Amino acid sequence: MKQRFVSLLLTAALGAALLASCSGEGGGNAADREGGEKGATPIYIYQNTGALNAKPEGSVPAELEKMKQHYVEKLNIEPIAIIPPQGGDAAKEKLNLLLGSSDELDTFNGNWDDYAPKGAIIPLGDLLDEYGQDIKKAWPQEAWDYMTDKEGTIWGIPRGMPATHYPIWIRTDWLKKLELEMPQTLDELEAVLKAFKEGDPDGNGKDDTIPMMTDLNGIKNALLGGYTEHGNSNWFDSSDQMLKPAELAPGFKDFVAKMADWYQKGYLYKESFAKFDPLELLKTNRVGTSSMWYSRITLLFPQIKANLPEEADYEIIRGIQGPKGKPMTASPGSTTAQLITKKSKNAAAVIQFINDQYKDIPTNSLTAAFGTNWRYVGDSKFEVELTNPEIAYAGEYMLSLGTATETAYAFKDPIKEMHADYLNKELLQLDTAKMPVDATIIYDKVQLQENIPTLGDIDRLRSEELVKFVTGARPLNDFDAYIDQLYRAGLDQWIAEYTKQYNEKKQ
Known part of the structure; x- marks a missing residue:
């Protein structure tokens, strides 16, 4: 009922709010003209990009103010951040309320094809042509294709490209302890899971190991491809020339049977399909493999590695095959984008603000993400490190997240190094997975x-x-x-x- 109420509120209020906004300044002027004699041009940012993952409550106020003044002095733009409440549903509810009210809001992150039909966002083509040349250059045409409707209208700034998000990670120290080889087939993986379950590789004397940490997306995107020709994808049935869902594909029932068997035998974490905290689970030193979204290992494991046995380590199982080939299915490009609201009074300034982060990659995007708390290592403009492990500025003004910026550097910091290595060396290796049949299709x-x-x-x-x-x-x-x-x-x-x-x- 609560979600339905919010939806009704958005529908009822959005029309009035957007109608009122149409009589405002719109987005046609650059920041220096929008600000005029009144000072810097304000832009209101709903920071739901994911930039605040390390500090979801936001920055130390004094440090945030320093960054705000940095952009006022550099661009004559005053960024004002709105911190989402923690929790996905609460953050979406807050966004809907902002969109449907008279409150100021210029930009947020979302799927453009969810918001364009509602009249909640504006096209960006002309603004990008005039103020976003560096944004346009940073992304290949394939990324812009995902931002474009059938009439050729561009609605957002891209976040990513087709990528591999669901490799299978394995505790290599457990393999060594149990004298096992790296599995190369799903049958061999099953044998390893059995050994992890029965061989007490964590050495605590209890039958409590978790052979595989996963979830619904994990089993579909990391494993389904081993049993069906096209993996977690719609498929084109040549017998009747119709596109059909994965559930109708030959081999899908075999996949379900195998996952049910693994679950019954205790190879899959018993709470895989309920809410659980992967970080807390990893802390227990009981997780043998993971088929969840890659960052559940790359971001979380380094945080707690010091509290695990010294030899503890996770590596990707490379080249593994199932009866129908590669188990992993790649993620196609998506319509997720940085969007500008219909009621924005300073849309041109938003584009200028984001364009600055793409102007000198990765320097300006790193500054937007980490403020002054970073530096290059040596003479290269690739390897970086944080200068203070205590995060004071949390990244409220970072609006250029995505492969165009995040694959342009790597952290020397051991806590971030594993994640950066995946982004730079693994994320775009599409030959390690199956590409969905309709990966390039943007459905209406x-x-x-x-x-x-x-x-x-x-x-x-x-x-x-x-x-x-x-x-x-x-x-x-x-x-x-x-x-x-x-x-x-x-x-x-x-x-x-x-x-x-x-x-x-x-x-």
Whole structure:
């Protein structure tokens, strides 16, 4: 009910707020003209980019003020940060309230195809042409394609490219202790998981090891490709020329059966499909492998490594194969972007502010992220380190997150080095995974909702029932009945609409 109330509030209030904003200054002037004699041009930033991960509560006020003055003096722009509440639902609710109210808000991070149909954001093409030349140069055309609708309108500034986010990590010290080889097939991985479960590699004398830490996205994106030709992807059925969901692909039932078997045997963490804290789990020294989003290891493990046995280490299992090849499915580019609100009074200043972070990569983006708390190591403009482990400025003004900036440097800092190495050496290695069949297709969400009235029900069934099968809450011999259930929920309409859009948009 709470989410429905917020949605209704946004719908009701957004129209009035946007109508009022249309009579304002708009985004046509540069910051020096927008500020004029009144001083620096203010821009209001909803900082939901993820830049605050290391310090979600935000900066020490005095340090934030120093950074604000840096941009006032450099650009004549006064950035004003709005810190989201912690927790995904609360942060989204706060954003919706800001969008639907008369409160100032210039820019936020989100999927442009969620907000453009609602009239909540503005096109950026002309603004980028005039004030964002460095932004445009930083991203290849493929990234801009994901920002562009079928009429050729650019709605956002990219965040990323197709990438590999779900490798399988393994405790190499446990392999050595149990005299095991690095697994090269999923069958060999299963044997390792069994050994981790039964061999007490953590040495605590208890039957409490966690062979694999994972979640719903982890099993689909890290493992499904080993059992189906296209992995966690829609697929084109040549028998009837229709695009279909992964659940209908040959091999999907085999995948479900294997995951259910692993779960029943205790190879998968028993709370994999509920809420749990990966950092706290890693602290226990009981996690043998991980198939979750890569940063659950690259960002979290270095933080607690000093409290684990000295030899503790995680490495990626490279070259592993399943019956149908590579287990991992790459993530396609997405419509996630830095957006400018329709009610923004100073949109040009927002583009100028972001463009500055792309003007001298990585120097200016590092400053936006870490303030003065960083420096280059030696003569190279690649290796960097923090000058103080205590974070005072948290990154409220960092709006250039993404592969264009984050793969341009690497941290010498041991806490950040593992993450930086993954970004620079692994993230864009697409040959280690299967690319989704429709990776380049941007589906029209409005048309999907209109032409598939039960889309939400189908999506819910696809996630909830898979969890039931894996955890044993629903027996595997119900799988055919589950497929029938999807069809009763409107899967024929789903297939027809996705196929239609796929055929229209494929290049």
